[in-house]
Amino acid sequence: MQQDAMQQQPVHAGTIETTYREAVREAIRDAIKRDSRVFLMGEDVGRYGGCYAVSKGLLAEFGPERIRDTPLSESGFTGAGIGAAMAGMRPIVEVMTVNFSMLALDQILNNAATIRHMSGNQFGVPLVIRMATGAGRQLAAQHSHSLEGWYAHIPGIKVLAPATLEDARGMLWTALQDPDPVLIFENVMLYNMTGKLAADAGAVDIDKAAVRRAGRDISLITYGGSLWKTLEAASSLAADGIEAEVIDLRSLRPLDDATIMASVAKTRRAVIVDEGWRSGSLAAEIGMRIVEQAFWSLDAPLGRVCSEEVPIPYPRHLENAAIPQAPKIVAAAKAALGRL
Amino acid sequence: MAEFRMPSLGADMDAGTLVQWLVKPGDGVKHGDIIAVVETQKGAIEIETFQTGKIEKFLVDVGTKVPVGTPLALIRTEGEAKPAAAAPPPLAAAAPRPIPAPPPRVAAPAPPMVPGEAAVAASPAARKLAQERGIDLSAMTGSGPGGAITYADVERRLAAAGVAPTAPAERKPGAWLDLAAMRTAIAAAMARSKREIPHYYLEHQVDVTGCEQWLAQKNAALPPDSRLLIGALALKAVALACRRYPAFNGFYRDNKFEPSPAVHVGVAISIRGGGLAAPALHDADQLLLDELMRRMRDLVARTRAGRIRGSEIADPTITVSSLGERGVEALYGIIYPPQVAIVGLGKVVQRPWVIDGAIGPRSVVTLTLSGDHRVSDGHAGALFLAEIGKLLQEPDKL
Numbered sequence: 001m002q003q004d005a006m007q008q009q010p011v012h013a014g015t016i017e018t019t020y021r022e023a024v025r026e027a028i029r030d031a032i033k034r035d036s037r038v039f040l041m042g043e044d045v046g047r048y049g050g051c052y053a054v055s056k057g058l059l060a061e062f063g064p065e066r067i068r069d070t071p072l073s074e075s076g077f078t079g080a081g082i083g084a085a086m087a088g089m090r091p092i093v094e095v096m097t098v099n100f101s102m103l104a105l106d107q108i109l110n111n112a113a114t115i116r117h118m119s120g121n122q123f124g125v126p127l128v129i130r131m132a133t134g135a136g137r138q139l140a141a142q143h144s145h146s147l148e149g150w151y152a153h154i155p156g157i158k159v160l161a162p163a164t165l166e167d168a169r170g171m172l173w174t175a176l177q178d179p180d181p182v183l184i185f186e187n188v189m190l191y192n193m194t195g196k197l198a199a200d201a202g203a204v205d206i207d208k209a210a211v212r213r214a215g216r217d218i219s220l221i222t223y224g225g226s227l228w229k230t231l232e233a234a235s236s237l238a239a240d241g242i243e244a245e246v247i248d249l250r251s252l253r254p255l256d257d258a259t260i261m262a263s264v265a266k267t268r269r270a271v272i273v274d275e276g277w278r279s280g281s282l283a284a285e286i287g288m289r290i291v292e293q294a295f296w297s298l299d300a301p302l303g304r305v306c307s308e309e310v311p312i313p314y315p316r317h318l319e320n321a322a323i324p325q326a327p328k329i330v331a332a333a334k335a336a337l338g339r340l
Numbered sequence: 341m342a343e344f345r346m347p348s349l350g351a352d353m354d355a356g357t358l359v360q361w362l363v364k365p366g367d368g369v370k371h372g373d374i375i376a377v378v379e380t381q382k383g384a385i386e387i388e389t390f391q392t393g394k395i396e397k398f399l400v401d402v403g404t405k406v407p408v409g410t411p412l413a414l415i416r417t418e419g420e421a422k423p424a425a426a427a428p429p430p431l432a433a434a435a436p437r438p439i440p441a442p443p444p445r446v447a448a449p450a451p452p453m454v455p456g457e458a459a460v461a462a463s464p465a466a467r468k469l470a471q472e473r474g475i476d477l478s479a480m481t482g483s484g485p486g487g488a489i490t491y492a493d494v495e496r497r498l499a500a501a502g503v504a505p506t507a508p509a510e511r512k513p514g515a516w517l518d519l520a521a522m523r524t525a526i527a528a529a530m531a532r533s534k535r536e537i538p539h540y541y542l543e544h545q546v547d548v549t550g551c552e553q554w555l556a557q558k559n560a561a562l563p564p565d566s567r568l569l570i571g572a573l574a575l576k577a578v579a580l581a582c583r584r585y586p587a588f589n590g591f592y593r594d595n596k597f598e599p600s601p602a603v604h605v606g607v608a609i610s611i612r613g614g615g616l617a618a619p620a621l622h623d624a625d626q627l628l629l630d631e632l633m634r635r636m637r638d639l640v641a642r643t644r645a646g647r648i649r650g651s652e653i654a655d656p657t658i659t660v661s662s663l664g665e666r667g668v669e670a671l672y673g674i675i676y677p678p679q680v681a682i683v684g685l686g687k688v689v690q691r692p693w694v695i696d697g698a699i700g701p702r703s704v705v706t707l708t709l710s711g712d713h714r715v716s717d718g719h720a721g722a723l724f725l726a727e728i729g730k731l732l733q734e735p736d737k738l
Contacts, residue, residue: 268465268491299463299490338485 014199021191023168023201024054024130028092030202031173032058032066035090038176041068041077042094051096052132052191078104078129082112082181085127090176095131098147098185112181113156124179128172134187134225134275135323141311144319146275148185148224149282152253158182159253160206163190163227165197167250170204182206185252187225187275209256211263215243218333219263221286222273223249226324230273233329244333252282260286261294268299269336273324278306303332342391343411349380349653354481356380357405358412367395369415374649376412383522383617386649393417407481462489469494499536500528522615533677537592538713541672544725546732547695548688549703554735565637570688570705571662572633576738577731578660578683579603579625585724587716588681588709589657597680597715606656606676607636609643617643618659618676619652629738664688670706680715683728684708 018026031038040055046069049056059067070077074095081093095101101108112125135144152159160175160182162168168186175182212227213234222230227248234244245263249255264270270290274283283304290302305324313319334340346356360377369375370392378385396414400406460477462470466489470477475497482489551573559567582589582603590599603625606618619639624632642648661673662685671684686706693702707728711721731738 268463296464296468299465299492300485300488335485338483338488338490 015196016199017194018165018197019191019195020165020168020186020193021052021054023165023197024172024186024191025056025058027169027172028055028058029061031090031092031176032062034173035176037088037090038092039066039068039089040092040094041070041081043070043072043074043077043096045069045094050094052186052188054186054191055094074100074103075107078107079111081127081129082107082115082125085125085181086115086123091127092172092176093127093129095129097143097145097188098131098133099143099145101129101131101147108151108157108181108183109154113154116180117156125181126176126179127181128175128184129181130172130184130186132188132191133185134189135307135312135319136189136225138314138316138319140314144312146307146323148183148252149274149276149280149285151183151185152255152282152285154253156180157253158206158251160184161224161250161252162186163224163248163250165193165195166201166204169197169201171206171250173203174206178206185224189225190228193228207251207254207256209250209259210248211245211259212248213244213246215245215267217243217245217267218269218271218336219245219247219260219267220271220273220329220333221247221249221260221263223252224275226273226275229324229326230329232326233333236326236330237333240334240339242333242337242339249286255286255289257289257293260290264290264294265297268297269333270298271303271305271329271332271336273305273329275307275323277309278304279309281306300336300338303336305329305332341396342393342415342417344375344389344391344413344415346378346406346408346410346412347387347650347654348408349385349650353380353408354479355405355407356385358400358402359384360402361398361413362386363395365395365397369393369395377647378650380521380525383615383646383648385653386647388649388651389415391415391417409481409487460489461487463491465491466494469498473498500532519611519613519615522611522617526616529676530674533674537675537677537680539675539710540713540718540721542709542711542718542721542725543670544707544709544722544729545704546707546729547693547702548705548732551732551735552688552703566630566633568629568633571664571685572629572636573732573735573738574662574685574705574707574728575605575607575621575624575636575660576627576629576632577728578658579605580731580738581724581727582658583625584727585720587720588711588724590680591657591678592680592712592715593678600657602657604655604657606659606679607639608659608661608673609640611644617648617653618656618661619643619648620655620657622651622655658683660685662686664705670708672708673710675710675712680712681721681724682710684710 028040044051045055046059046067078093081091084091095104112127115123115125133148134146148159148161160171162171171184175184213231220230220234230246234246237244245267247260247263272283272286274281276282283306287302305328308322310322312322356378359379363369363375369389371390372388374386375389376387378387393415396416398413400412461482462477463484469491475494477489480489480493480497482493484490551570555568586599589603590597602623604620604622605624606620608618610616621635621639658679659676659682661671661682663671664685664687667687669686671686673682673684675682688703688705690701691704692699707725709721709725
C-alpha cells in the first residue's frame with residue numbers, strides 16, 4: 001500500500017519516507033517530550049517494544065517511569081490509567097488489540113465514559129487508549145475483531161480511526177488535549193504501510209471527516225484500514241467512467257455529519273464500507289443518519305459493504321472473503337448506480 | 341435465450357404500443373429481419389431484431405403499451421437447446437409498467453426495493469424534483485437500480501419538456517400514423533433544440549447549371565421512375581462533405597460532441613395532413629447515385645405510408661431538408677437534437693450570373709447551414725458549405 005495513491009495530499013518541501021508504525025511512535029515520543037504528565041502503559045510496550053513494535057526503543061530513551069510494562073490484566077491497567085488521568089496525569093494506555101479490550105470494557109464504559117457525569121463534573125478522565133483492530137493477518141477469530149463500532153456507541157468518549165500517516169502522526173497530541181477519554185484504533189494492516197510524511201508533521205484536528213478523493217457519482221464512506229481498499233475500488237470505478245467520492249470518517253464518534261451529507265447531497269448515492277459485522281454496525285448508523293438528514297437527495301438505495309456475519313476465519317482465502325475487499329465495493333457501487 | 345425488447349427510438353421516447361407481430365412463435369428469424377410494428381409518437385415503426393434464431397414466445401399482447409426496454413418476445417438463439425418446462429414467467433401484459441426486479445446485490449440480505457403494485461419506482465431525489473417541476477412520474481421509464489426513476493431521468497424529461505403526457509390515441513385500423521402524437525413529438529424536439537442549441541446560420545449560392553446538364557443527359561435514357569433528381573446529388577454531396585468535415589456529423593450528448601464514423605443522412609419528409617419525419621438514408625456517403633435515388637424514393641413512400649424502421653428513426657447523424665419544390669429559395673432549419681447540423685436546399689432558380697467577366701443565365705440554388713455553435717464555428721460551417729458547392733461542380737464524380 002502506497003500513500004501516494006491518495007489524492008489531495010499536501011506536498012511539502014521537506015518530506016520523509018516513513019511507515020505508519022514509525023508515525024505512531026513519533027507521535028508518542030513527541031507527546032512524552034512535550035508534556036511531563038504523559039506516559040505510556042500497556043502489555044509488552046517496554047522491554048519487548050510493543051506487540052506491533054510501535055514503542056520499540058522508547059524504554060531505552062525515556063526509562064521505566066514513562067514507558068511502563070503492565071501485567072496481563074486489561075481491566076487493572078486500564079483502571080489504573082483512568083485513575084491517573086483523574087489525578088492529573090495524561091496517560092496513553094495501550095491495549096494490545098481490541099480483542100483483549102473486552103476485559104477492560106467495564107472500566108471504559110462504566111468508569112471512563114461516565115465519571116464526569118457521575119461526579120457532577122467534578123472529575124474528568126483525560127485519557128487516551130490506543131489499540132490495534134481488524135483482520136487480515138491470519139490470526140483467527142479471537143484475534144481479528146473489528147469492534148470500534150461498539151465503542152462508537154458510547155456517549156462520553158471519542159473514537160478515532162487514523163488511516164493515513166498524517167493522522168497516525170497527528171491525532172495523538174490532539175487527543176491528549178481533550179478533557180475526556182479518547183480511543184484510537186490502529187488497523188493492524190496499516191502498520192507496515194509506507195509513504196511520505198512532512199518532516200514537520202504535527203497535530204491534526206480530530207473532529208472532521210476528510211474527502212480523500214473527490215467524485216460526483218457516488219459517495220463511498222469508510223475509515224481505517226478499509227480506506228485503502230475503497231480508494232482502490234474508486235480507481236477501478238473511474239476506469240468504468242464512475243467518479244466515486246471517498247470519505248475518510250477519521251472520527252467514528254462523534255461522526256462528522258456535515259461532511260457526509262454534503263457529499264451525499266452532491267452524489268445522491270452512498271455505499272458505506274465498514275469492517276465491522278453488518279447487523280448493528282457503524283455502517284447501519286451512518287446509513288440511518290443519511291436517511292434522516294439527506295433522504296430527499298437520494299437517488300438509489302443505500303449500500304453497505306461490511307464483514308460477513310461469521311467469526312473471522314483462519315484460512316487466508318476465507319479470511320479475505322469475510323472482510324470488505326475492493327471488488328465487493330466496486331460491485332456495491334455499481335449496484336447503486338444500476339450498472340450491474 | 342435472447343430477449344427482443346421495446347427499443348428506444350429517440351431520447352424523448354418513453355414507451356411504445358405493440359401494434360402487430362410480423363412473425364409467429366416457432367418462426368426462424370435472422371439479424372435485420374423486421375418482426376414487429378410498434379406505434380410511437382413518431383408514428384408506426386417497423387422493428388428489426390438483432391438476434392438470429394427462432395421465436396420462442398411472445399411476452400406482450402398486441403395493443404399493449406409498454407415502457408422502453410420491456411422484453412416483447414424471447415428468441416431462442418442458434419445452438420441453444422430447447423428449454424425444459426421452466427420458461428421465464430411472462431410479464432403481466434396489462435400492467436402499465438413492469439415491477440422492476442430488485443437490483444442484484446453483492447452483499448447478502450439487503451432488503452430489496454420492491455414497490456407495491458401501484459407504486460412508481462422513483463428515488464426520493466427524483467420525486468422531489470418531479471414535484472417541484474410538476475412532472476408526472478407514472479408516465480416515465482427509469483434508468484436507475486431496478487429500473488427506478490432517478491434524478492437524472494427527471495432532468496432529461498425536463499430537458500425534453502413541452503412533451504405533454506400522451507393520451508392513448510385512438511387508432512383506426514390501418515391508420516398507422518398518429519398525427520397529433522407526431523405533432524407533440526415535433527413540438528418537444530424543436531422546442532428543446534431552440535432552447536438548448538445555439539444555432540448559427542449561413543447561406544451559400546451554388547451554380548448548378550452543370551448538374552442540370554449532366555442530369556438531363558443521364559435521365560434521357562431512363563424511365564421516369566428511375567430518373568435522378570438534383571436532390572439526390574445534393575444529398576450525396578452533403579454526405580461526402582461530412583466525411584471531410586466531421587464536426588457536422590454526429591451527436592451532441594452529455595455536454596460533448598461525439599462525431600459519427602458513419603454518415604446517415606436524415607431526409608426531411610413532409611407527411612400529407614401535417615407532420616414531418618426525417619428518417620435516415622444509411623451510409624449515404626457510400627451509395628452510388630442510382631442506389632441512393634432508389635432508396636430515397638423508397639424512404640419517402642414508406643414514410644408517407646407511416647412505415648419507417650426503428651433504426652431509420654434513431655440513426656440520422658445530420659439532416660438535409662428541401663422546400664425547393666414548393667418554391668422556397670432559402671430554408672433555415674432547426675437542428676434535430678442530438679444532431680448538430682441541418683442543411684437546407686432551396687429552389688433552383690435562373691439568375692443572371694457573372695462567369696468569366698460576362699453575364700449569363702445560370703441555374704443557381706441556395707444552400708444553407710444551421711450549425712450548432714457548441715460544436716463548430718461559422719468559419720468551419722463556411723468551409724463545409726463551400727465543399728458541398730465544390731462537389732456539385734463535378735456531378736459525374738459524385
